[in-house]
Amino acid sequence: MPHPPLVDPAVVSRCAIYPGYVEAKLGFRNHWYPTVFSHELAEGGYVSHPILGDRLLLARVDGRAYAVRDRCVHRGVPFSRKPECYRKGTLTCWYHGFTFDLESGMLVDIITDPGSRQIGRLRIARFPVIEAKGIVFVFLGDAEPPPLAHDVPPMFLDDDLAVRGVRQSVGSNWRVGCENGFDSTHVFIHKDSVLVEGNDLALPLGFRPTGPRAFEVVEAADGPRGVYDLLGEHSEPIFEGKVLGETVLHGHLGQTRVAYNISIWLPGVLRVHPWPDPSLTQFEWYVPIDADRHFYVQTLGRRVANAEEEARFAAEFDSKWRTLALAGFNDDDIWAREAQQEFYRHDEAWLEERLFEPDNNIIQWRKLASRYNRGIQQRAHLF
Numbered sequence: 139m140p141h142p143p144l145v146d147p148a149v150v151s152r153c154a155i156y157p158g159y160v161e162a163k164l165g166f167r168n169h170w171y172p173t174v175f176s177h178e179l180a181e182g183g184y185v186s187h188p189i190l191g192d193r194l195l196l197a198r199v200d201g202r203a204y205a206v207r208d209r210c211v212h213r214g215v216p217f218s219r220k221p222e223c224y225r226k227g228t229l230t231c232w233y234h235g236f237t238f239d240l241e242s243g244m245l246v247d248i249i250t251d252p253g254s255r256q257i258g259r260l261r262i263a264r265f266p267v268i269e270a271k272g273i274v275f276v277f278l279g280d281a282e283p284p285p286l287a288h289d290v291p292p293m294f295l296d297d298d299l300a301v302r303g304v305r306q307s308v309g310s311n312w313r314v315g316c317e318n319g320f321d322s323t324h325v326f327i328h329k330d331s332v333l334v335e336g337n338d339l340a341l342p343l344g345f346r347p348t349g350p351r352a353f354e355v356v357e358a359a360d361g362p363r364g365v366y367d368l369l370g371e372h373s374e375p376i377f378e379g380k381v382l383g384e385t386v387l388h389g390h391l392g393q394t395r396v397a398y399n400i401s402i403w404l405p406g407v408l409r410v411h412p413w414p415d416p417s418l419t420q421f422e423w424y425v426p427i428d429a430d431r432h433f434y435v436q437t438l439g440r441r442v443a444n445a446e447e448e449a450r451f452a453a454e455f456d457s458k459w460r461t462l463a464l465a466g467f468n469d470d471d472i473w474a475r476e477a478q479q480e481f482y483r484h485d486e487a488w489l490e491e492r493l494f495e496p497d498n499n500i501i502q503w504r505k506l507a508s509r510y511n512r513g514i515q516q517r518a519h520l521f
């Protein structure tokens with residue numbers, strides 16, 4: 139059955155330099171995405187998780203995490219309403235007892251009709267899972283999955299990097315999230331943040347590009363693909379804010395230099411290095427939920443030499459960074475994304491926006507994502 143296109147084809151064809159990006163309202167298929175944190179998925183437990191217009195049921199058996207589509211093939215109900223299990227490694231639907239193997243997705247029995255000819259013929263969709271850095275990553279697609287390292291920013295999987303994080307649902311499309319994070323002049327919204335004053339950060343009001351190449355595109359096939367923002371080297375920071383010749387505002391001329399290396403990577407993950415402190419790096423994902431929401435998965439990483447340093451980082455994360463940086467500072471971003479969504483929820487917004495020179499980085503990101511994504515999620519699954 140043909141499905142109506144998610145995005146107006148007339149708009150896609152007019153965005154000729156990044157059509158795939160404009161089309162990807164529900165994100166890109168065949169990539170690894172973070173879902174829940176490992177500690178959220180207990181042994182023997184289940185979590186229903188919406189992603190890319192689809193819905194997963196995550197389960198943990200003997201320590202291993204599994205992901206299947208949270209929808210029974212028989213009459214479409216979500217298993218997660220009342221997940222049942224009578225043999226380890228299987229999932230039984232609460233409605234008529236169809237029982238599936240979590241590893242293969244195969245229908246291995248039907249409690250209400252033991253001899254059914256459907257047994258061994260039907261299956262539910264299952265998705266590859268890798269747990270890394272305390273996060274359950276799921277490969278959303280049908281192709282052969284590449285290494286996880288191809289879908290996360292450089293450094294994230296380094297052995298000595300300890301990672302802590304939080305996640306929440308935000309009311310904007312995932313692309314609005316990516317572009318808010320990578321937008322170099324959006325620093326303007328953070329001018330009153332308590333983080334800036336409290337940590338004595340050097341934070342200008344904006345940047346004026348001094349040359350045409352304020353970005354670097356990374357497109358090698360054997361690693362992650364992304365764009366580095368080089369505005370730190372190819373721009374003049376604006377510390378004095380003027381309107382009609384009169385100085386009206388000042389940026390924060392603090393001593394702590396941070397965020398001089400910002401990059402964005404497929405399938406939609408930002409790295410800010412260092413941030414929010416010279417010893418930390420922020421990695422944050424904007425994972426599509428549906429057309430109007432994304433999961434904002436915020437993590438901080440610090441290099442540690444031993445378990446004691448890791449424990450110290452974990453305590454510092456809980457007592458300081460979780461509230462001051464991930465909530466305090468980034469709440470400004472969430473507010474901005476939700477305000478921006480009112481415009482970008484219309485397909486025509488991609489044609490009606492009027493960008494300026496510092497947005498060139500964003501254009502490079504759109505082009506790269508359009509060119510190197512492994513598929514476009516063309517429709518929401520039925521629920």
Ligand code: FES
Pocket residue numbers: 210211212213214215231232233234235236
């Ligand atoms: S809907 Fe699941 S067994 Fe019938």
Ligand SMILES: [Fe+2]
Pocket residue numbers: 318319324328468471
């Ligand atoms: Fe921001």
